[in-house]
Amino acid sequence: MSENWLNKVNWSEDGLVQVVTQEAGSNKVLMVAWMNRKSLQLTVETNEAHYWSRSRKKLWHKGEESGHVQKVKEIHLDCDEDVLLLTVEQVGGIACHTGRHNCFFNKLENNQWVVVSPVIKSPEEIYRK
Structure with missing residues (x-):
């Protein structure tokens, strides 16, 4: 299989x-x-x-521990070819390691960050080791 499609991505220096x-x-x-x-x-x-985990410096299959995998429907590359957009089906409805639906649960209101999304399942329940 040709890797031309991979070469089109404008990868960062790292x-x-x-x-x-x-x-x-x-x-x-x-x-x-x-x-x-x-x-x-x-x-x-x-x-x-x-994904690539910058903090752990390793490949990371989303949901490998939690079971909350992301089934990819579409992949898009932006006009500068340096950002990808994945459209996914989020299995289990939880994308965030905090147990929330998504990672954007802090909202700025009156110069304060307010949590606006509930925890669906506690991280302790999700990441039992």
Whole structure:
């Protein structure tokens, strides 16, 4: 299989591209993450989101521990070719490691950050080790 499509991505100096992940149907932004070539290849091959964890410095299959995988419906590349948009079905309805539907649960109101989304399932229940 040709890798020309991978070469079109404008990878950063450290070999990454930013990814905005959006929920199919609701169009809510679930999260923002990073991919390298391998994680993007795996995402395309498996139709499930794989990312690069900058903090852990390793590939990360979304939902590998929680079961809350992201089934990829579409992948788009922006006009500057340096940001990806994934449209996904979020299995289990939880995208955030805090147990919320998405990672954008803090809203600025009157110069204060206010939590506006409930925890659906506690992280302790999700990430039992």
